[in-house]
Amino acid sequence: MRKCMLAALRLNGFPCKRPENVTADEFFSAALAFPGNTCNSVGSAVTAANVEKLPGLNTLGVSMSRVDYAPWGVNPPHTHPRATEIIYVLEGSLDVGFVTTAGKLFARAVCKGELFVFPRGLVHYQKNNGGAPAAAISAFNSQLPGTQSLALALFAASPPVPTDVLARALQVDGGVVEAIKSKFPPK
Amino acid sequence: MRKCMLAALRLNGFPCKRPENVTADEFFSAALAFPGNTCNSVGSAVTAANVEKLPGLNTLGVSMSRVDYAPWGVNPPHTHPRATEIIYVLEGSLDVGFVTTAGKLFARAVCKGELFVFPRGLVHYQKNNGGAPAAAISAFNSQLPGTQSLALALFAASPPVPTDVLARALQVDGGVVEAIKSKFPPK
Amino acid sequence: MRKCMLAALRLNGFPCKRPENVTADEFFSAALAFPGNTCNSVGSAVTAANVEKLPGLNTLGVSMSRVDYAPWGVNPPHTHPRATEIIYVLEGSLDVGFVTTAGKLFARAVCKGELFVFPRGLVHYQKNNGGAPAAAISAFNSQLPGTQSLALALFAASPPVPTDVLARALQVDGGVVEAIKSKFPPK
Amino acid sequence: MRKCMLAALRLNGFPCKRPENVTADEFFSAALAFPGNTCNSVGSAVTAANVEKLPGLNTLGVSMSRVDYAPWGVNPPHTHPRATEIIYVLEGSLDVGFVTTAGKLFARAVCKGELFVFPRGLVHYQKNNGGAPAAAISAFNSQLPGTQSLALALFAASPPVPTDVLARALQVDGGVVEAIKSKFPPK
Amino acid sequence: MRKCMLAALRLNGFPCKRPENVTADEFFSAALAFPGNTCNSVGSAVTAANVEKLPGLNTLGVSMSRVDYAPWGVNPPHTHPRATEIIYVLEGSLDVGFVTTAGKLFARAVCKGELFVFPRGLVHYQKNNGGAPAAAISAFNSQLPGTQSLALALFAASPPVPTDVLARALQVDGGVVEAIKSKFPPK
Amino acid sequence: MRKCMLAALRLNGFPCKRPENVTADEFFSAALAFPGNTCNSVGSAVTAANVEKLPGLNTLGVSMSRVDYAPWGVNPPHTHPRATEIIYVLEGSLDVGFVTTAGKLFARAVCKGELFVFPRGLVHYQKNNGGAPAAAISAFNSQLPGTQSLALALFAASPPVPTDVLARALQVDGGVVEAIKSKFPPK
Known part of the structure; x- marks a missing residue:
């Protein structure tokens, strides 16, 4: 951990505490324990545990999200400008894919317990390919990967x-x- | 320059030569001297000088492109997964913009001799806002930034x-x- | 994805294929779908999905592991020389902790659905604090984080x-x- | 873009604004639109658009300069301690060169529309090889590449x-x- | 050097001065000129010159330590979470070793004037293999490599x-x- | 250590061995144990232990050199394009200095046992300020920092x-x- 010596200071723009005031809770989150609300137009919900939510991640270069999917729900095509994503299916089965810069789609089904990788910055999506709720955990090699939904960015x-x-x-x-x-x- | 000691070897997947066979031409390109052909559906053309075209860029972390625009031509929304872009207008005047991960569009006109920055991985576009051809030079902080046209990736x-x-x-x-x-x- | 243009080549020491031979399976793994065998002296098992197992991870800077714990099983104190780890509990409840370079232990219980972060290179451990099997998924910001069990390294x-x-x-x-x-x- | 949450803060030592106060102008510069004054002892002038001038470049890892050359003017031997440079000739024709750590000079003429690369940290120069003014645009893979004129540093x-x-x-x-x-x- | 424009500011959490107040002394240390006190349970002493002691190291990515060894003294097994170490023996002769993630010990004697490398994050130790005091200088590719004594971390x-x-x-x-x-x- | 799985392969352009053939000697060098020959026009000699001489340094990001100085000898102004240098005086006393990109010289005497830092890419020199031989050890945060003598590069x-x-x-x-x-x- 980089040091941040005064309570009033920030490192990378995020607040920091005196070392004696840091606790294990800075490195802990319960935010991904419960399903997000998928009652929306796309039938999915992303819950993020990045440095904005979990200050202990600052300078550490990782973060995590939970994605919940209603039956047939879609996490629509998006990019993460600053990270590769690796997704692990907690429940259900997903159709996932990413598009390379050469315009080739790499897609397949990924079932409970399986994982898939979305390379840094490339357009990708997931879709619940079943009639029951699904869920996945995504990890990123950035403490603040950013997400850009392409439908929202464009329209x-x-x-x-x-x-x-x-x-x-x-x-x-x-x-x-x-x-x-x-x-x-x-x- | 990192060394690459045998002619048969590759570094980062790109070919390398014996040092005694390297010439100044490895670091030179005339590819951006002439306008690309903008007679296409979007009215723009990108000519790239990246490590695939210019082997001397290997390990150096920069590349360049030229973009030509027909009157009112558009370089449609796209991302570069691995680089920030800085664009300099050679001729004419462009309307440019990028969308942040918070969904905010930063856009403005950029005239001949002016420059604009598109942060790493974010959706951006340029449009010739005049009735004469326009042209720009873009530089990237990657030897192979990649380009993902969003219309092509999605559709x-x-x-x-x-x-x-x-x-x-x-x-x-x-x-x-x-x-x-x-x-x-x-x- | 960095390119690797000939089948016979390697990038970073790992094999690569012609782009036309790459499939979605290079970015997929089922290796973490099933519990490892925890019938051993420490009562835990780590199953890794790093670049040695999943070639598509090459150059992408992420990897994942599954850890299974017998009742009261321990993933004994160890370090990852090249990565921060973020762990998500799939089943059961763990006592986890890491020791800072100042000799301070940051420890707490982490239950199903919760996550905890182990900063790059620091000594850490997990222990199943219950009488039923437990399991967790760990993600790393390296394609090959390395693991050094301290008991094994020392003794x-x-x-x-x-x-x-x-x-x-x-x-x-x-x-x-x-x-x-x-x-x-x-x- | 990394976030910088309070107006009073700085990131990397540079000022930052509340996101709601950031505008497209932070990513724009007109500073390179006009020739610098080359009436000086070397017959050249460098106009920089780096993070000191263009705050939006902070954390983005790119910058640009314009170099103007009087007839036969010289941008004397110098280094950039923190960046590779890629130069594009806007007008006229230059004799350019860099010296490797092995003492080899890579030099050639570069005409309007052509580009040349100066690898990170190596001694390089440009000279207008004609009787009319010349101009070039240089891009760097650092938001603050630094410039060290060797004549000035030594003497x-x-x-x-x-x-x-x-x-x-x-x-x-x-x-x-x-x-x-x-x-x-x-x- | 990155700039830090106001005396009250900090960069990476460390204080910085107005450029006009910086002196050569910021880049100098006499702390390693004298032996540390090895009258302790392990018979060795480490004196560090890192960014906490030498502010000029900030952003520069290097630091140094001096290690003194009583006769037969030991610098006990430890790791540096954020750096590779390269050690140069000033006086005497050491038995040194590091353990790979595959559990292999690479060990040998290193005499006055010789050097040895301990790769990033791996467990390593040195022992004075003679009856006279010994001393070594260690350099790191981090301004704050951190040290984790394994005996102290574990016990x-x-x-x-x-x-x-x-x-x-x-x-x-x-x-x-x-x-x-x-x-x-x-x- | 990154792996390099076949004897015939290279990583970063340097040869690698099968892991079972790697020995501790790959991480060891005696090259800096003895003074270089300072009978030359500048009265100094640099002996390098970089990845070209010490293959075990590959991917580890450090290297070392020994510099010997005849009485009043000079290590003339030079740069390292890819590394910061930290120098430790083994014998004698040196006048050292570096020039910032703002043209300011930071200089002072550095005696036996003291250290000084030369920031990445900046022009610097050392001079033996006494009538006896002097010697120093330099460490770099690159396995191949490169050296560019400015007199040689220019003339x-x-x-x-x-x-x-x-x-x-x-x-x-x-x-x-x-x-x-x-x-x-x-x-």
Whole structure:
């Protein structure tokens, strides 16, 4: 552990305590013990235990998330700008995949107890391929990997990504883009 | 420069030469001197000078690209999984933007001689905002930054990302997804 | 993914394939789906999914292990020379702890669904604090973190660490050291 | 982007703002749009856009400079202690070179639109090889690469590098060293 | 050197000064010029010159220690969680060794003027193999490598590592563990 | 230690052995035990123990050198492109200094048993400030730091750095440059 010698200080922008005030609880989290609420439009929920939630992770280069999936729920395509992810299925069975920079999809089913790796920065997704809830644990080689949902980044940014840029990218007319944007209410 | 002592060897998977056979040309490229062909569906073209093209970049952690834009052409939303990008406008004027992991778009116009930064791994785009051709030079802090066009990753991967995953992500029905996919012919 | 262009090549000392021969299975492992055999002197078993077992991890900087614990079983004090570890309890409840370089023990109970962090390179252990089997998943920010059991490093190395060195370190006479060494038969 | 949660804080020694106060302008610079003043003893001028000038570069690991050259002007031999440089010629034609640790000079002409790489930390220079002004853009894989002009470091440091050290290094007598030092007035 | 612009600031948790107040003394230490006091239970003493003692080391990634050995004195088995060590013998002759993660001991005698390398994070020791005092200089590729004495971590942590964990690890009964613990008085 | 599984392989361009053939001698060097020959024009000699000489250093990120100085001998101004250096004086007393990128010289005397730090990539020198031989040990946070003597890089490169470039840099006429070049016979 790097030292942080005064209570008022921060290291990497995160608060730190006097060493004598640090306890084992700084390195502990119960946040992933319970399923997230998957009653939402995609049928999945991500609960993160990163340095924003768990200060003891600062300078240590790891973090974890729990993902819960309603039946047939989807963790939609997204990237982690600063980390590789390794996912372990706690319950159920998932269809997972990532797309390489050469446009190749690497996908397969991953069942309870199995694991899969999503290389740093690449687009990936998971889908519960069964009628019961599923859950997984993901670990990252960053204390703050970041997550960028591609649907939200493209269609729900604030201010919005210009419609003509998206229309050109998707080879559709602006009305299709506007229709998709309308699904994501402004924040 | 790290050494690579035998002609038959590779370092990081790239070929290397005996030191006595290395010349200044290993560190030189003329590939970015001429405009790419922007006669395509998005009206832009990227010409890369990375370690695959310029072996002298191996172990050095930098690379460059040239982007050309037809009038109103777009370099559609994409990410670089392994690098921050810094772009310098050679000709014309661009509307550029990136989306943070918090869903905020940072965008503005960037004119000839100005520069803009796209942080590592985040979704970003450029658009020629004028009626004349434009061009820019991009530099990366990786010898092989990788590029993932999001339209291609989502709608043109091979094999394809499942339609129901995309429909769920975009909150549209599968027909809309299929319609977009049909714009990108299989490779 | 870094590229590795010829089948006969290796990157970081591990084999690589032509890109067209890589499949999703390179990024998948079922090795952690089943409990290890804890019928041994410490009552625990570690099953690793690192780059030696899962070639797709090469250059990606993550790996995972499963630890199984017999009732009251112990994963004895050890270090990982090249990684921080984050552990998630799958079943049961563990007493875990690590010792800082200042000689302070950070310890607590960690129950099913909870997680704990062991900072890079520090001595740590886990103990099943219940009468039923327990299990945990550990993730590392290295594709090959390495594990050094301290009992084995000190008392079962081959050739052995000199008895007088250990006696001096432990402030005991050589007979005590020899008695401990005798518990660990030569390999 | 790493977070920096309070306006009063600094990360890596540079100021940071509340996220809600960050704008696209933090990632933008117009500083390289105009030629520097080359009316000086070497006939060149470097304009930097590094983290000292462009706070948004903090933690991002890139920066850029513009170099302008009067006819036959020289950007004299120097090093960047913390970065590899990749240079792109905007106008004119340059003679460029770097010296390896084995004492070999890699040099060649680089014309408008062409690029050249100067590996991390090695001595390099550029010279306008024509009678018209020239200009180039340089990118670095550091947000603060540093620049050490060798003539200034050797002959114009404050306090000065001892004359006898330089005389010994250059195999000349002290009078020659003093004569060169006299060209660089004290700051 | 990274900059640290205000006297009141800290970088990496360590204090920094205005550049105009920095002097050569920040990069200098006399702390290793004199033997440490080896009148202790192990017959050795380590004197460190790391970033806690030598602020100029901040961000520079190196540090040094001096180790003194009484006749037959031992620097007992320990690890450095964040650094490789390279040791140079100043006086006398040492028996040194480290244990790999595969449980193999690499050991040999190292005499005055010779050097030996202890790879990052691995258990290692030195012993004065002669009847006169010995001394060595160790360098590390970290400004704060940390040191974890294994005897102290296992038997003298505060609070203590549970006796049953150690007994299980060492394959001895608790009385043996308690006897060893009793040699290390509580701090 | 990273693994290197076949005798015929190389890692980072350096040869590796089957693990069963590795011995402690891979991590040992006697090369620094004896003074180098300082009967040369600068009155100093550097003996290196880097990964080219000591294969066990591969992937470990450290190396060491011994520098010997004749009375009043000089280790002339040079840089290490890839490492910070920390120097420990074995015998005698040195005047040492480095120049920052701001052109400030940090210099002082360093006596037997004292140490000094030269930050990564900056110009530095040492001079024996006494009439008896002196010696020092330098450690680096790179297994292959590289050394670039500035006198040799500027005046003795092969092919030579153009005289007009040097004349412009030093603000002298070409005859002075040619005179200095003539002191360094072609290799």
